[in-house]
Amino acid sequence: MSWTTRRPVAIPFRTAIASIIALACMALAACDSPTLPPRSDSEVYEFRLLNDTLHVFHWPAGSQVRVYIHGNRADRADSLARSFARGAAQWNGFALFGEYELVRVSALADADVVLRWSDEFAPVDVSKCPPVFSNGVTTFCIDDLDARPLRLASFAQLPPAGTGAGHVKMLVTILASQAAIPGRIDVLVAHELGHVLGIGRHSPNASDLMFADPTRATLSRRDVATVQVLYHTKADILP
Amino acid sequence: MDVPRLNHIIVHVADIVSILADASGSCTVTDHRFRSVPKVSGVRKFCKKGRTRALFSQLSMAARAAENLQLMNSQQFDRVQLVWPQSCLNVWHNMVIRGERELRGERHGKGGRSLLLTAASSFCICLVFAQAAESQVRVLVSAGMSQSGVVVRDAIASPILRSRLGRGVEEEVTAKFATAPMAGVGVEIPLRPGTHVVITGGWSGTTLRATDGGGTRDVQDVTILQGIFGLRRRLGNTVEASGGFGAMHFSASDRALFGGGASVAPMVEAGLGGGRDLGGHRARIRAVGQLHRFGTSAMSSVGGRSGNVRRYGVEASFTWNGAVMQ
Numbered sequence: 001m002s003w004t005t006r007r008p009v010a011i012p013f014r015t016a017i018a019s020i021i022a023l024a025c026m027a028l029a030a031c032d033s034p035t036l037p038p039r040s041d042s043e044v045y046e047f048r049l050l051n052d053t054l055h056v057f058h059w060p061a062g063s064q065v066r067v068y069i070h071g072n073r074a075d076r077a078d079s080l081a082r083s084f085a086r087g088a089a090q091w092n093g094f095a096l097f098g099e100y101e102l103v104r105v106s107a108l109a110d111a112d113v114v115l116r117w118s119d120e121f122a123p124v125d126v127s128k129c130p131p132v133f134s135n136g137v138t139t140f141c142i143d144d145l146d147a148r149p150l151r152l153a154s155f156a157q158l159p160p161a162g163t164g165a166g167h168v169k170m171l172v173t174i175l176a177s178q179a180a181i182p183g184r185i186d187v188l189v190a191h192e193l194g195h196v197l198g199i200g201r202h203s204p205n206a207s208d209l210m211f212a213d214p215t216r217a218t219l220s221r222r223d224v225a226t227v228q229v230l231y232h233t234k235a236d237i238l239p
Numbered sequence: 240m241d242v243p244r245l246n247h248i249i250v251h252v253a254d255i256v257s258i259l260a261d262a263s264g265s266c267t268v269t270d271h272r273f274r275s276v277p278k279v280s281g282v283r284k285f286c287k288k289g290r291t292r293a294l295f296s297q298l299s300m301a302a303r304a305a306e307n308l309q310l311m312n313s314q315q316f317d318r319v320q321l322v323w324p325q326s327c328l329n330v331w332h333n334m335v336i337r338g339e340r341e342l343r344g345e346r347h348g349k350g351g352r353s354l355l356l357t358a359a360s361s362f363c364i365c366l367v368f369a370q371a372a373e374s375q376v377r378v379l380v381s382a383g384m385s386q387s388g389v390v391v392r393d394a395i396a397s398p399i400l401r402s403r404l405g406r407g408v409e410e411e412v413t414a415k416f417a418t419a420p421m422a423g424v425g426v427e428i429p430l431r432p433g434t435h436v437v438i439t440g441g442w443s444g445t446t447l448r449a450t451d452g453g454g455t456r457d458v459q460d461v462t463i464l465q466g467i468f469g470l471r472r473r474l475g476n477t478v479e480a481s482g483g484f485g486a487m488h489f490s491a492s493d494r495a496l497f498g499g500g501a502s503v504a505p506m507v508e509a510g511l512g513g514g515r516d517l518g519g520h521r522a523r524i525r526a527v528g529q530l531h532r533f534g535t536s537a538m539s540s541v542g543g544r545s546g547n548v549r550r551y552g553v554e555a556s557f558t559w560n561g562a563v564m565q
Contacts, residue, residue: 032546032547033388033389033391033546033547034390034392034534034543034547034548035391035392035393035394035544035546036394036538036542036543036544037542037543037544038395038397039395039400040397041397041399041400041403043400044396044400044404056407061451061453061456062456092494092498093494093498093499093537093540094537094541096391096393096495096541097412097414098449098456098457098458098459098494098495101494224541228541229395229400229404232395232396232408232451232452233404234407234408234452236407
């Protein structure tokens with residue numbers, strides 16, 4: 001039997017189809033789009049660098065921040081690498097629009113940032129921009145204070161890892177004695193990665209990772225909100 | 240009479256009926272064995288029809304089934320489920336639709352669909368296959384281009400925060416799916432003159448793009464898979480209108496907006512276009528608009544709210560043996 005010979009059913013199909021299309025059109029007109037709420041004033045702590053005035057630094061939107069992990073002994077380098085992987089995963093997880101991505105590179109020549117222990121020689125020349133001694137410290141210097149926009153100075157590479165000019169802009173130093181405290185390296189590395197991304201100050205709240213003496217290795221809601229606002233604020237210091 | 244005793248009798252009577260039925264070569268559906276046992280309903284086992292078996296084989300298997308049944312009963316009543324026996328007489332004929340892993344204790348969960356979902360899916364399947372049985376099923380392929388509206392809007396900072404930070408804060412960030420090719424394959428089944436049920440599966444490979452104060456940049460590649468159940472109505476010889484509903488799945492690298500993955504999103508679709516017979520086939524072109532939900536784990540983690548996303552496209556399709564004037 002062909003469908004053309006069937007007994008017509010009572011349902012008015014033309015009306016039904018029109019109704020379906022009308023409903024679909026009404027649904028298409030709905031404007032309840034997915035949204036992320038604005039960060040409130042209390043969620044975001046001060047992230048701007050204070051020199052003579054307030055400055056904003058962050059890496060260009062959408063860029064990869066390439067980190068070279070330096071260690072003379074493989075086991076010590078691995079320890080830093082594990083902490084870096086945990087810290088980077090956390091920070092990267094909140095770059096919702098791909099604003100940045102912390103990645104590890106195996107060659108110094110490819111690196112923007114060097115991560116190292118304090119008791120090992122840095123693979124870059126730090127004579128013009130020496131690190132300040134601390135449990136963990138991120139070191140960078142402005143190339144020319146009179147230039148506009150301001151730019152970060154590059155650390156020259158030293159043998160044997162590299163030679164001559166590179167584009168290493170930051171040096172992260174972790175105090176070697178801190179490795180004796182379980183879990184401490186995770187906290188310090190994750191904290192310093194926050195500075196690497198551009199958070200130029202410390203949070204006043206002790207429960208934040210970016211507190212001056214952090215105790216937790218995980219990002220708080222304030223840490224997340226701060227880095228997200230930072231990456232949507234115009235930078236006046238460029239890498 | 241106590242309940243375990245009653246259960247024991249019921250399952251044995253049921254088993255005898257099963258064995259007799261199986262001996263006659265008919266299909267054995269043994270889920271009635273479980274009806275008297277609390278919380279183990281929903282198991283169905285089918286045997287292939289039309290198998291002729293020798294009687295002695297049946298008897299030997301029946302003996303084995305009886306042993307299995309005893310074991311099963313003791314396991315059920317003692318709540319010890321180390322091994323769950325296959326209760327159909329020939330293990331190769333057993334096809335467990337659902338529930339066996341729960342019964343074995345390997346998986347803990349609700350172990351079943353809702354009645355409404357079962358009824359709805361059954362209705363759809365019956366509708367489709369009843370028509371298919373009349374050999375009216377036609378295959379169609381489609382290809383086109385699509386573009387989305389705003390997928391996510393991020394307001395960045397509250398007015399108070401904005402005033403604190405000064406003019407450097409961007410107004411908002413928006414993300415959209417880039418214009419991308421899409422392709423699909425499906426079947427259409429005539430429901431009545433001029434009206435077809437159309438079931439399609441589609442693919443689209445696109446890129447999520449974010450736009451903020453710094454411009455527009457690619458964030459990540461996204462693959463969109465969709466399944467749509469719809470109706471198409473011919474309005475005259477050429478103009479056709481369609482509508483449908485379905486689901487959409489997003490697949491992307493585990494980062495940025497899709498960090499933590501994305502769930503399947505429901506969607507509705509409406510389309511309007513025209514068709515033309517080419518030999519015995521039919522070619523169509525139509526404009527289509529879709530509305531789907533969108534929300535990801537990454538959005539939720541920062542307090543984001545899921546919502547509706549609009550998607551538009553133009554597609555051409557070709558239906559074999561789909562000519563109107565056949």
